[in-house]
Amino acid sequence: MSTLIQVNNLCVDYITFNGRVRAVDDVSFSIAKNSIFGLAGESGCGKSTIAYALMRLHRPPALISKGQVLFEDKDVLKFDDEQLRQFRWKDTSMVFQSAMNCLNPVKTIEYQFHDIFMAHGEVNSREESIEKSKELLRIVDIPEGRLFDYPHQFSGGMRQRVVIAMALALKPKLLIMDEPTTALDVVVQREILQKVYDLKAEFGFSVLFITHDLSLMVEFCDQIGIMYSGKLVEVANAKTILRTPQHPYTHGLGNSFPTLKGEMKEMIGIPGTPLDLSNLPPGCRFADRCFKCEQSCKSEEPTLTYNAERNGWVACYKPLPLEDRVEVEA
Template identity: 85%
Template sequence: MSALIQVKNLCVDYITFSGKVRAVDNVSFSIEENSIFGLAGESGCGKSTIAYALMRLHRPPALISEGEILFQGEDVLHYDEESLRQFRWAQTSMVFQSAMNCLNPVKTIEYQFYDIFAAHNRVSSREESIEKAKELLRIVDIPEGRLFDYPHQFSGGMRQRVVIAMALALNPKLLIMDEPTTALDVVVQREILQKVYELKQQFGFSVLFITHDLSLMVEFCDQIGIMYSGKLVEVANAKTILKQPQHPYTHGLGNSFPTLKGELKEMIGIPGSPLDLTKYQGGCRFADRCFKCVDDCRRVEPSLAYYPEREGWVACYQPIEATVNAELVSNCEVSE
């Protein structure tokens, strides 16, 4: 497979009264065609900042200061306004965080579909828009008769599926999903993700899936990147991230959710607090919270190194060799 989008040395800064804060620092990854790439990490680590950067949705005080975003070989950062308008939604669409609140509460679902089609000159009449919208609702298992209802008449899960249908309206090649299931219960979460996976198989688009829930991600993604304080600290396929995490932070995330069977055990979280980027002085950003920290960790920041035997990258001077608890592995069946 060839890469649909390549992110190279991406840096995003926020200009504050205290000075420049680098929220995304030299991040590189690629998403293959018809694949799902996950970004995991705690709140504030830069996941959503990357998502917004891919579609150039940032506004001041945010600034993309360095790097490249190559979509099918063309740098999105060099697009003019017209090229960017065509790129958004037609080539890359996004299911935003708290997507249920993205729908206009005073407009029917039909009108909001028409707004998408008309903005990109995809329909010649309102009737054609209605037919296309009905087909999209059927795809996400919503009766076409609901097309003329208002958002408040739908349940949370149905509104989420409506937003996904809108994101797929122009048949994009990349779907960005930023915490798309945060406000939903676990049963609806699984239904939504299963539907997205089926649609990916049917239409052949790629997905960037962003969440802080590693246990949810390993069932859905082909490859996963772990972020901490604006940096990628580990990248590997989903099975490796689950069974053999190498970075201590990844190990902590993997052991932060309970087992579904066996004896009850006390949960042990990651000690300490996230790094304050305004006070970062160099070295490994996870050093103060890491149980494997050595002197080199505090002096020089480790860079991502490739481990061919595991087909993954990790930024750590003391990578972990042990596997995760077998009970945790048995809880998550990674999609093939």
């Protein structure tokens, strides 16, 4: 499967009065065409910072200090303003965190669709814009008659689907979804993700799916990357990374939600708290919270290394053996 986007050694810093704080540190991964790649991890680990970097949406004090973002072999970080304008929405679009609150409350849904089409020269008349907008609403299972309603007249799940329709308006090749179901109940979450999955199959776009909830990724993603304190610590096939994780942090995330059947088991959380990125310790960043930590782990930071036997990448000196399975519903 050919690669759509390749991220190489990406670093993003925040400039503070006390110096630079590196929120994303030397992160590399790729997303294949017509596939779904998930990024999971605790709040503050750098997931959303990566998403913003891929579309160059950061503003000061954020700074992309190093790396490449190759979209179909073209480096997005070197685009000029006009290339960026064409790239956003047409090639890559984004469903933002708390997206259902991103709609303009004083403008109709039709006006907001029209604004997208006009900004990119996709229509020649208001009538053409309305027809395109109605088709997009039908795609996400919203009656076309709701086109002239205001955002407050929709439920949370419907507003979320409207935002997804807007993100797909120009038929992008990559859809970035940053915590798209955060404020929704579990039933609506499932409906939204199933709709995106069906649309991906129909239109052939790729998805970068970002969440802190590993359980949401079980059926949705092809590959998953686990973030911790600005670093990728594990990347593997979705089913593999959940059932037979290599990194102790991934193991802890997998044990943080219950199974749907079998005996009840006590869930054991990950001890400690995330690191202060402005004061990083030497060695492995997860060492103080890790149940497999040895003294050597605190002296030198592990690098992300491919494990051929497990067909995945892990940054750990003491990866978990296959016997340490996590029981996950699929």
